[in-house]
Amino acid sequence: MTGDGTAGPGRPEAGGGYAGVRAAVVGTGLIGGSVLLRLRDAGLDVTGWDPDPATREHARRQWVTAPETVEEAVAGRDVVFLCGPLPTLPATLPLVAAASPPGCVLTDVGSTKAEVAAAAARHGLLDRFVPGHPMAGAESAGLTAAAPTLLDGAAWVLCPAAGPATGAFRWLTGLLLEVFRARVVPMAAAAHDTAAALASHVPHLLAGALAGAVRRATLRDAVLALAAGSFRDGTRVAGTPAVRTANMLLGNRERVLRELAGVTAYLDELADALRSGDAERLTALHAEAGAARELLSGRAYATRVRDFPASGDHADEVAWLRELGAAGGHLGGCHVRADRVAYTAHVPDPPGPRQAAD
Amino acid sequence: MTGDGTAGPGRPEAGGGYAGVRAAVVGTGLIGGSVLLRLRDAGLDVTGWDPDPATREHARRQWVTAPETVEEAVAGRDVVFLCGPLPTLPATLPLVAAASPPGCVLTDVGSTKAEVAAAAARHGLLDRFVPGHPMAGAESAGLTAAAPTLLDGAAWVLCPAAGPATGAFRWLTGLLLEVFRARVVPMAAAAHDTAAALASHVPHLLAGALAGAVRRATLRDAVLALAAGSFRDGTRVAGTPAVRTANMLLGNRERVLRELAGVTAYLDELADALRSGDAERLTALHAEAGAARELLSGRAYATRVRDFPASGDHADEVAWLRELGAAGGHLGGCHVRADRVAYTAHVPDPPGPRQAAD
Numbered sequence: 001m002t003g004d005g006t007a008g009p010g011r012p013e014a015g016g017g018y019a020g021v022r023a024a025v026v027g028t029g030l031i032g033g034s035v036l037l038r039l040r041d042a043g044l045d046v047t048g049w050d051p052d053p054a055t056r057e058h059a060r061r062q063w064v065t066a067p068e069t070v071e072e073a074v075a076g077r078d079v080v081f082l083c084g085p086l087p088t089l090p091a092t093l094p095l096v097a098a099a100s101p102p103g104c105v106l107t108d109v110g111s112t113k114a115e116v117a118a119a120a121a122r123h124g125l126l127d128r129f130v131p132g133h134p135m136a137g138a139e140s141a142g143l144t145a146a147a148p149t150l151l152d153g154a155a156w157v158l159c160p161a162a163g164p165a166t167g168a169f170r171w172l173t174g175l176l177l178e179v180f181r182a183r184v185v186p187m188a189a190a191a192h193d194t195a196a197a198l199a200s201h202v203p204h205l206l207a208g209a210l211a212g213a214v215r216r217a218t219l220r221d222a223v224l225a226l227a228a229g230s231f232r233d234g235t236r237v238a239g240t241p242a243v244r245t246a247n248m249l250l251g252n253r254e255r256v257l258r259e260l261a262g263v264t265a266y267l268d269e270l271a272d273a274l275r276s277g278d279a280e281r282l283t284a285l286h287a288e289a290g291a292a293r294e295l296l297s298g299r300a301y302a303t304r305v306r307d308f309p310a311s312g313d314h315a316d317e318v319a320w321l322r323e324l325g326a327a328g329g330h331l332g333g334c335h336v337r338a339d340r341v342a343y344t345a346h347v348p349d350p351p352g353p354r355q356a357a358d
Numbered sequence: 359m360t361g362d363g364t365a366g367p368g369r370p371e372a373g374g375g376y377a378g379v380r381a382a383v384v385g386t387g388l389i390g391g392s393v394l395l396r397l398r399d400a401g402l403d404v405t406g407w408d409p410d411p412a413t414r415e416h417a418r419r420q421w422v423t424a425p426e427t428v429e430e431a432v433a434g435r436d437v438v439f440l441c442g443p444l445p446t447l448p449a450t451l452p453l454v455a456a457a458s459p460p461g462c463v464l465t466d467v468g469s470t471k472a473e474v475a476a477a478a479a480r481h482g483l484l485d486r487f488v489p490g491h492p493m494a495g496a497e498s499a500g501l502t503a504a505a506p507t508l509l510d511g512a513a514w515v516l517c518p519a520a521g522p523a524t525g526a527f528r529w530l531t532g533l534l535l536e537v538f539r540a541r542v543v544p545m546a547a548a549a550h551d552t553a554a555a556l557a558s559h560v561p562h563l564l565a566g567a568l569a570g571a572v573r574r575a576t577l578r579d580a581v582l583a584l585a586a587g588s589f590r591d592g593t594r595v596a597g598t599p600a601v602r603t604a605n606m607l608l609g610n611r612e613r614v615l616r617e618l619a620g621v622t623a624y625l626d627e628l629a630d631a632l633r634s635g636d637a638e639r640l641t642a643l644h645a646e647a648g649a650a651r652e653l654l655s656g657r658a659y660a661t662r663v664r665d666f667p668a669s670g671d672h673a674d675e676v677a678w679l680r681e682l683g684a685a686g687g688h689l690g691g692c693h694v695r696a697d698r699v700a701y702t703a704h705v706p707d708p709p710g711p712r713q714a715a716d
Contacts, residue, residue, distance in 0.1 A: 135586040155584055185583055195580040198572050203588035205632075206564050208647040209625035214556050215650035217620065221686025221706055222553040224653055225543055226513055228493040230561035231654075233591040238651040242644035249632050249640060257633060260625075262575065267567035267622070274563075274607050275615060282607060286600035289566040292573035293596040295582055296589075328579025348579055 018175050019043035024077045026070055026096060027051075028059055031109050031134065032083025033146025040064060041148050042179040049073035051084075055143050071099040079172065081132075082108040086247045090119035097125050105168045107132040111196060112251040113159055113189035127164040130172050131189055133157040133196070134182070155330065156182035157196075159189045160321045166314035169321075170341060173334040183332070183346075187325035193252050197259040201252055204237050204245050205260060211238035302349035303332070307342040317341070327351065376533050377401035382435040384428055384454060385409075386417055389467050389492065390441025391504025398422060399506050400537040407431035409442075413501050429457040437530065439490075440466040444605045448477035455483050463526045465490040469554060470609040471517055471547035485522040488530050489547055491515040491554070492540070513688065514540035515554075517547045518679045524672035527679075528699060531692040541690070541704070545683035551610050555617040559610055562595050562603050563618060569596035660707035661690070665700040675699070685709065 021044045025036040028050040036059070039046045047065045049072075050056055059066040067073045074080050074096050082092055089110055097106060106129045110116055113131040120129040135155040156176050160169040169186075176182040187195070210231070214223050223231075237245075249256055266285070273281040308317040324331070324345050333344030379402045383394040386408040394406045394417070405423045407430075408414055417424040425431045432438050432454050442450055447468055455464060464487040466474055471489040478487040493513040514534050518527040527544075534540040545553070568589070572581050581589075595603075607614055624643070631639040666675040682689070682703050691702030 135584050155586070157584065183583075185580075187580065191577060191580065192584075195577045195584050198568075198575055198577075198581045199584040199589045200586065203568060203592040204644075205625060205628050206568060206592055207588065208628055208644050209621050210556075210561060210564060210647075211650040212624040212628075212643060212647035213617070213621040215646055216624070217556055217617075219549060219553045219556075219684060220650070221709075222543075222545065222549065222684050223556045224650070224657065225541075225683070225686040225688060226493050226515065226550075226553050226557040227654055228513070228558065230565065230595040231557045233594045234561040234564055235647075235651050235654070236591045237588040238644070238647045240644075240648070242641045242648055245644045246637055246640040250635060250637055253632055253635065257629060259571070259575075260629060263567050263571040264622070264625070266570040266574070267563060270563050270566055270570075271615060271618060274611055277608060277611065279604050279608055282604040283600045285570060286562075286566050286596070286598075286603045288573055289568075289570035289593075289596045290598070290600055292569040292578070292582070293593050296585055296593070299582065325583070326577060326580050328583040330583060351579075 018178055020045060021175070022076060022078045023047075024049065024074045024080045024100075026073065026080060026082050026092060027084030027088075028055055028066075028143050028146070029083065030142060030145050030150070031136070032081065033059075033143035034148060034150035035081050035083060035109070035134075036064060037062065037146060037148035038151065038180060044179070047073045047077070050143070058143050070096065074100040074104070076101060077104050079105045079107070079175065082106065082110075085244070086110045086112065086251045089116045093119055093125065093129065094123045097123065097129075102128075104128065105130065105172055107158070107172055109134055110251070111200065111248045113157070113187075113192045115251055117159060117189040126161055128168050130161075130165065130169050131157075131159040131192075132172070133192065134180075135199070151180050151182070153181050153183065155185050156180065157185045157187050157192050157325070159192065160186050160318045162314045162318045166317060170334050170336060173331055177331070177333065183330040184334075185325045185330045186321035188322045191322065191326050193255050194259065197252055197255040198263075201249055201256045202260050202263055204240065204249065205256070206263070207235050207238040208245070211235040299328075300349050301329075301346040304345045304347055305342060306345060307340045310336055310339045310341045376536050378403060379533070380434060380436045381405075382407070382432045382438045382458075384431065384438060384440050384450060385442030385446075386413055386424075386501050386504070387441065388500060388503050388508070389494070390439065391417075391501035392506060392508035393439050393441060393467070393492075394422060395420065395504060395506035396509065396538060402537070405431045405435070408501070416501050428454065432458040432462070434459060435462050437463045437465070437533065440464065440468075443602070444468045444470065444609045447474045451477055451483065451487065452481045455481060455487075460486075462486065463488065463530055465516070465530055467492055468609070469558065469606045471515070471545075471550045473609055475517060475547040484519055486526050488519075488523065488527050489515075489517040489550075490530070491550065492538075493557070509538050509540070511539050511541065513543050514538065515543045515545050515550050515683070517550065518544050518676045520672045520676045524675060528692050528694060531689060535689070535691065541688040542692075543683045543688045544679035546680045549680065549684050551613050552617065555610055555613040556621075559607055559614045560618050560621055562598065562607065563614070564621070565593045565596040566603070569593040657686075658707050659687075659704040662703045662705055663700060664703060665698045668694055668697045668699045 023039050023044045024047045025032045026049050028048045036048045048059045049070045056066040117131045134151050136151050173184050329347035335342045381397050381402045382405045383390045384407050386406045397404045406417045407428045414424040475489045492509050494509050531542050628643050687705035690704050693700050
């Protein structure tokens, strides 16, 4: 167990394996359905709920318990994954909190974290709500598109908080590492939202702008006929359901607009170099961009082990965790033994500009 | 044969198969090397030349004749593929024309067509130079990355011209259909360059801007740690060698800047809707973009057969061919029989906005 008394009476011990843990998934679409199927395959006792009766019926055909009400689905659970659409979370959160046991860990999979974290604070749920975001997705939607392997090995952001919430964070980290083989990225909610703006939200805007402009182009059909790798890749997420994309962008509006300004500034530099025929500058700007792209595939990691007191206010632990995620690192292990918690961390090696001159 | 007297004395007949045709590839990098290996595998008599002695040596180890000089490589050939870097083409073209037989068909694989077509006109080579552009590529470079299957089934633009050039166009079309199973897209050089600006060149700018902005971001390492599908896809071509990207953009400068303006206008609309919190407008703009993306994967084609007199000024034939490509269609067959040339064309069905209200 996490050793700090935040777990509910029924929550099994961390490190002792998560088989038999009682989990619920609320909202069994693409992501929620994939979470559900994975938990089921790992031997957890799972229930699923979705507002759509046909989806609940489909879940039952997958040998998953799918009660008629969300209250039944989360009653007596050790952990609940909130996987409904982003705008529904602030309302679902207190409802699920009220219907689940007081020690039940709550988490979500929404693409922005600051707003839902604020909602959790308003409802006094910071001791057991751990904001989460698995970095995976597809253009498809619905339980029929879900797969137990969709999130395997994914980067999965969890937002640790000091105080009793740290225990819930440690326990959930252990579950994600064991069941999903996740790379758990600990981040502050605000840092996540800024990073996600560049890693996901702005790319959706660029894909939409490119595909949208082509739709309006006189030579639209010729453009589509000539579309090879760069256009196909650059517009793939334009195939994402439009409502989902709009919700994601609106949920992180200020940060998306700020990071978009950085991207359009770089685009302006490229266009200026092109307009003035400055081959050297144009090449240098593309080479700089290529270096970032290379880091994506060729990154090396060093492994570090760090431990903290299992009890106390956890302030040092949380600060270290947030710094780890901001530096591009992730957790590969979390073990509570007696009065210590030990983390295994993987950090970029060589370190990025936050640790060293670049 | 094409039946209009433009073929050189040694060029084998169209329709009789292309095995035994004498072909040369000048510039055996990624694209040229792939062309060369494919032609060799199809039973053509091929020679290759590259300015780099190590590349010539590598070609010889692939059982390809690779003479020391470009003049030797193209002497006595029926067709020469010019596959060197874009800025070298205007100089290479007259040199290869002088060293090859007068009836030898010349073509290139450069990513822009208007400039090289103008160079061919200046050198009086319009009767046998057919501007070409296979729509394929990769982030890699060099003969070692080349593969005989790289261009299999690719969209391959050829620019037909009236007069004696039509014969060279027909013959080369037959070769590409037979040897590469290409979808030959006939287009005017200017229309190609406008369509390619949106299908390829602007996507390279967007990928560069996104990757470049991330490289400069404070949370760079966290962004890379979170990068899932949308960022990976959206920056893939930022890994292309920077000099090659710069050459491609500079070779089509005016059109790239014009089409980029259309994309940034759409991006501004998206940003405005986001800034004002207009969920309906933001969703509608993304849905419009998604419709273009859907056309990319779900397009149906109707087959049409059309024939023209084999001789004459070919003005109707060339006009029909250019309209076919502008409408998103491609050729699947080209046969010269007695005094007629018959094309099999595949056209989008239902047609796009050029043929019908959209």
